Amino acid sequence: MARAVTPRRKALTTALAWAIGFLIFFPILWTILTSFKTEAEAIASPPKFLFFDWTLENYGVVQDRSNYMRFLWNSVIIAGGSTLLGILVAVPAAWSMAFVPSRRTKDILMWMLSTKMLPAVGVLYPIYLIFIKLGLLDTRIGLIVVLMLINLPIIVWMLYTYFREIPGEILEAARMDGASLRDEILYVLTPMAVPGIASTILLNFILAWNEAFWTLNLTAANAGPLTAFIASYSSPEGLFFAKLSAASTMAIAPILILGWFSQKQLVRGLTFGAVK
Amino acid sequence: MGKITLEQVSKSFGEVRVIPPLDLTIEDGEFAVFVGPSGCGKSTLLRLIAGLEDVTGGTIRIDGKDATEVPPAKRGLAMVFQSYALYPHMTVRKNIAFPLRMAKLPQAEIDRRVAGAAQVLNLTDYLDRRPGQLSGGQRQRVAIGRAIVREPAAFLFDEPLSNLDAALRVGMRLEISELHKRLKTTMIYVTHDQVEAMTMADKIVVLRAGHIEQVGSPLDLYRSPRNLFVAGFIGSPRMNFIEGPEAARHGARTIGIRPEHIAVSADEGPWSGVVGVSEHLGSDTFFHIHDTGLAETITVRAGGEVGFNHGDRVRLTPREDQVHRFDEKGLRIA
Amino acid sequence: MATRHSRSAARLMMAPAVILLLGWMLVPLTMTLWFSFREFLPLRGGDMGWVGFDNYARFVTSSAFWPSIQTTLLIVGGVLLITVVLGVLLALLLDQPMWGQGVVRILVIAPFFVMPTVSALVWKNMFMDPVNGLFAHLWKAFGATPVEWLSQASMFSIILIVAWQWLPFATLILLTAIQSLDSEQLEAAEMDGAPALKRFWFIILPHLGRAITVVILIQTIFLLSVFAEIFVTTQGSFGTRTLTYLIFQRVLESQNVGLGSAGGVYAIILANIVAIFLMRIVGKNLDR
Numbered sequence A: 001m002a003r004a005v006t007p008r009r010k011a012l013t014t015a016l017a018w019a020i021g022f023l024i025f026f027p028i029l030w031t032i033l034t035s036f037k038t039e040a041e042a043i044a045s046p047p048k049f050l051f052f053d054w055t056l057e058n059y060g061v062v063q064d065r066s067n068y069m070r071f072l073w074n075s076v077i078i079a080g081g082s083t084l085l086g087i088l089v090a091v092p093a094a095w096s097m098a099f100v101p102s103r104r105t106k107d108i109l110m111w112m113l114s115t116k117m118l119p120a121v122g123v124l125y126p127i128y129l130i131f132i133k134l135g136l137l138d139t140r141i142g143l144i145v146v147l148m149l150i151n152l153p154i155i156v157w158m159l160y161t162y163f164r165e166i167p168g169e170i171l172e173a174a175r176m177d178g179a180s181l182r183d184e185i186l187y188v189l190t191p192m193a194v195p196g197i198a199s200t201i202l203l204n205f206i207l208a209w210n211e212a213f214w215t216l217n218l219t220a221a222n223a224g225p226l227t228a229f230i231a232s233y234s235s236p237e238g239l240f241f242a243k244l245s246a247a248s249t250m251a252i253a254p255i256l257i258l259g260w261f262s263q264k265q266l267v268r269g270l271t272f273g274a275v276k
Numbered sequence B: 001m002g003k004i005t006l007e008q009v010s011k012s013f014g015e016v017r018v019i020p021p022l023d024l025t026i027e028d029g030e031f032a033v034f035v036g037p038s039g040c041g042k043s044t045l046l047r048l049i050a051g052l053e054d055v056t057g058g059t060i061r062i063d064g065k066d067a068t069e070v071p072p073a074k075r076g077l078a079m080v081f082q083s084y085a086l087y088p089h090m091t092v093r094k095n096i097a098f099p100l101r102m103a104k105l106p107q108a109e110i111d112r113r114v115a116g117a118a119q120v121l122n123l124t125d126y127l128d129r130r131p132g133q134l135s136g137g138q139r140q141r142v143a144i145g146r147a148i149v150r151e152p153a154a155f156l157f158d159e160p161l162s163n164l165d166a167a168l169r170v171g172m173r174l175e176i177s178e179l180h181k182r183l184k185t186t187m188i189y190v191t192h193d194q195v196e197a198m199t200m201a202d203k204i205v206v207l208r209a210g211h212i213e214q215v216g217s218p219l220d221l222y223r224s225p226r227n228l229f230v231a232g233f234i235g236s237p238r239m240n241f242i243e244g245p246e247a248a249r250h251g252a253r254t255i256g257i258r259p260e261h262i263a264v265s266a267d268e269g270p271w272s273g274v275v276g277v278s279e280h281l282g283s284d285t286f287f288h289i290h291d292t293g294l295a296e297t298i299t300v301r302a303g304g305e306v307g308f309n310h311g312d313r314v315r316l317t318p319r320e321d322q323v324h325r326f327d328e329k330g331l332r333i334a
Numbered sequence C: 001m002a003t004r005h006s007r008s009a010a011r012l013m014m015a016p017a018v019i020l021l022l023g024w025m026l027v028p029l030t031m032t033l034w035f036s037f038r039e040f041l042p043l044r045g046g047d048m049g050w051v052g053f054d055n056y057a058r059f060v061t062s063s064a065f066w067p068s069i070q071t072t073l074l075i076v077g078g079v080l081l082i083t084v085v086l087g088v089l090l091a092l093l094l095d096q097p098m099w100g101q102g103v104v105r106i107l108v109i110a111p112f113f114v115m116p117t118v119s120a121l122v123w124k125n126m127f128m129d130p131v132n133g134l135f136a137h138l139w140k141a142f143g144a145t146p147v148e149w150l151s152q153a154s155m156f157s158i159i160l161i162v163a164w165q166w167l168p169f170a171t172l173i174l175l176t177a178i179q180s181l182d183s184e185q186l187e188a189a190e191m192d193g194a195p196a197l198k199r200f201w202f203i204i205l206p207h208l209g210r211a212i213t214v215v216i217l218i219q220t221i222f223l224l225s226v227f228a229e230i231f232v233t234t235q236g237s238f239g240t241r242t243l244t245y246l247i248f249q250r251v252l253e254s255q256n257v258g259l260g261s262a263g264g265v266y267a268i269i270l271a272n273i274v275a276i277f278l279m280r281i282v283g284k285n286l287d288r
Helices: A007-034 A057-066 A068-099 A105-115 A120-134 A140-163 A168-176 A181-192 A194-210 A226-231 A241-261 A263-270 B042-050 B092-102 B107-120 B136-148 B166-183 B194-200 B218-223 B228-233 B245-249 C004-036 C054-061 C065-095 C101-113 C116-127 C134-141 C154-179 C183-191 C196-207 C209-223 C228-232 C243-253 C257-286
Strands: B004-013 B016-026 B031-035 B057-062 B077-080 B154-158 B186-191 B203-208 B211-216 B240-243 B254-257 B262-265 B271-280 B284-290 B298-303 B313-318 B324-326 C038-041 C046-050
Touching: A007 A241, A007 C065, A007 C101, A007 C116, A007 C154, A057 A068, A057 A241, A068 A105, A068 A140, A068 A181, A068 A194, A068 A226, A068 A241, A068 C004, A105 A140, A105 C004, A105 C257, A120 A140, A120 C004, A120 C243, A120 C257, A140 A194, A140 C004, A168 A181, A168 B077, A181 A194, A181 C004, A194 A241, A194 A263, A194 C101, A226 A241, A226 C116, A226 C228, A241 A263, A241 C101, A241 C116, A263 C101, B004 B042, B016 B042, B016 B211, B031 B042, B031 B194, B042 B077, B042 B154, B042 B186, B077 B136, B092 B107, B092 B136, B107 B136, B136 B166, B166 B186, B166 B194, B186 B194, B194 B218, B203 B218, B203 B228, B211 B218, B211 B228, B228 B240, B228 B254, B228 B324, B240 B245, B240 B298, B245 B254, B262 B298, B284 B313, C004 C038, C004 C257, C038 C054, C038 C257, C054 C065, C054 C257, C065 C101, C065 C154, C065 C196, C065 C209, C065 C243, C065 C257, C101 C154, C116 C134, C116 C154, C116 C228, C154 C196, C154 C209, C154 C228, C183 C196, C196 C209, C209 C257, C228 C243, C243 C257
Parallel strands: B031 B186, B031 B203, B077 B154, B154 B186
Antiparallel strands: B004 B016, B004 B057, B203 B211, B240 B254, B254 B324, B262 B313, B271 B284, B271 B313, B284 B298, C038 C046
């Protein structure tokens, strides 16, 4: 890898990469910038990039109008709850597939993934009915269960690929050392797989946070997470760029910040454990 | 305490029979070595004893009690793996303490035993390190430490030295032998290296394709190999095998003679040949002799000072009392 | 390589996940099948009984059906094409030595964190709005007439939005894969006199095969059910009505559950066709 690269070439690649990176990031940057403008400046022609009167006014308005904190809290509970529940169900399953593989293991794994291909819309009404029957409509617990189920295949798959990197001999050693199955998973497997589990949790937290079919269709005023919060700005009367930007920034900020703090695990997680 | 008996034990993976029914007894306190070429089933046999695999048929008794259905954790055996299988996220101390923690021993007792094991194995200074920070030999000792603190009925070693370099291997071999002398606990040791088997074992079990070819003390195997396979496997360099008229003269289909039992000289001896490659080890010299008319090559051991050159014609004298005779089935003729 | 004991433990531990997913799959599926054979209009008379295959026939003969299939496949295919091609190029670029690689990587990943509703809203209003959007400003600056993106180039716009969201994912997986390529292989090829383009074609690209498979598999799973982007932008008009969206309209907007369920069954069949096709490739490619 230690190939000499001319400074000129490095400078060129750097410039190109930064330009492309900036371009890809620009929509987000633009949204954040606009959120600090007044409505008039937000639609000014030609557009103003940095030299405008920075204001926090929009954030105040958005909070007043739609109680951001409640949506945020719903998002945290729903994304967090569904992810943790999913991990609890998936760790034992992934253990089985990784360390006691049988001829059917791969089929089961593929079947699990294929359930993710079932179009949600195909079963929307039945789920809707079941939710009404069980009183789960517009409840956080209902969404936690649904999001757990739709992300479960991904969680199992990711954990499975991470677990497979752990040598089976170590688990056998634990067994010889007198560890029960529970001890083996709790004291040996889990600590060894911490990076993988962390990546899995992070990625699925984000997937659940951003999920926008079930969260839009199964919630109303009570359990709506940030996806619902932002969707309420899609109606024409909400068309004020600065406020829309403020609301958008508020909806994506938690994940952006989380993502930046945990970049390493996330990059690992974002490959779904499928590529090393 | 640690007598292990296998009665008609067999193992199949699906349709493939890896181990046909076999019987074997390992006495309490014995150091038994399973040796054989790779794929001979020796590791599988060890894993059956450990309980990491189910037997397909037969009974395993540990200390007289039927342990066939007992899970590995309850068999009272300790195992040292080829990869050492240390817990990478735990310190050396925690690694060694792990089996004791699983057995729910009081903390004071755990500390006492860990300290004891660490002292025996020269690990005291490393107790707070993690396996990743240790050398290969140290890791090996941690794995052994983890095994001895449990005071098991028997130790199982699965090719424990194969990941070490040659010098370290000799050292660890001595340490394990030393340990056995001191603990007097049953040990079963799997290796493909016949030198390890010869130097460490009280009893060697030679395996081929799941079959037990011979069981005996190292010298038994060396002196009276039961068949051609054992004769060829035990001893280094390999025994020379000769067929044809020379064998017929001894009343056998094949005769075998070890390199150390042939004398080489410039002009004396019944056999003759041309020197090929010579390997000078300092203390000994091994000559590979061609064109003897007996076998493709005859290997001969001579003293370190004996000097013949490539292409020299030499004469060989076998020691008649050391000629092993085998019949057409490859079995030893007594 | 395990004992009966551990095998039965394994079955037991796999059970919760399998049972949950089986239930999640079978219960609603059975209900959907049941509804699909009935005339069921919750707001206009409720369940009005058995109608055989009427719903299926009506759904498939409706003028919206084939266009919706076409739209669905076009979105999936278009996004896959863009993300894989650009992803490979971008990954190759990011693999080069440069200053501030970490920062660039963060910039490139960022769109993945943006929830679909937000990205759709932002693109729709702040970029594609024909009066105040940034593109309109840009067009005007060059003296051109601003494009009404979401009506005149609706499919392109949707594909652009979705591709923007998924490009980071493709890039990252492909980058990881490129970085795992043994550099000695490339050096050997260089010694053998292969120019850069040939090295890419004969060594890097085959090495990326598995990674590209993973990208296609995972993206297809998510792209088949693209919803929020359409819900927020065009509401399915201007030729952007995917099968998913069509069914959504039948069930929730026109409240015709029977018809929608028949559509759901079609969607499931379509997904299965794609799935079988994918699993074939993936199953082959995922074996190591």
